[in-house]
Amino acid sequence: MNAAIALALLSGLASVGDGVEVARIDALRKLIKPRPEETRWEEIPWRVDLWDARREAARLGKPLMLWEMDGNPMGCG
Numbered sequence: 001m002n003a004a005i006a007l008a009l010l011s012g013l014a015s016v017g018d019g020v021e022v023a024r025i026d027a028l029r030k031l032i033k034p035r036p037e038e039t040r041w042e043e044i045p046w047r048v049d050l051w052d053a054r055r056e057a058a059r060l061g062k063p064l065m066l067w068e069m070d071g072n073p074m075g076c077g
Contacts, residue, residue, distance in 0.1 A: 046067075050066075
């Protein structure tokens with residue numbers, strides 16, 4: 001599920017009466033929580049120092065993958 005959809009669902013719940021039924025909260029938590037296959041990228045030993053990563057890749061004869069971005073990851077300005 002997309003984080004924006006999950007946020008929209010939760011923000012809509014905040015204005016509903018006196019609260020939300022516990023069963024509904026548990027269902028939403030299960031829906032929002034990433035499944036194990038969605039967090040496999042966390043198992044990669046990412047390097048934050050580009051120079052060290054380049055030297056290690058050269059030493060091992062492996063390619064270097066860059067994952068970079070500009071700006072706030074949430075799209076906020």
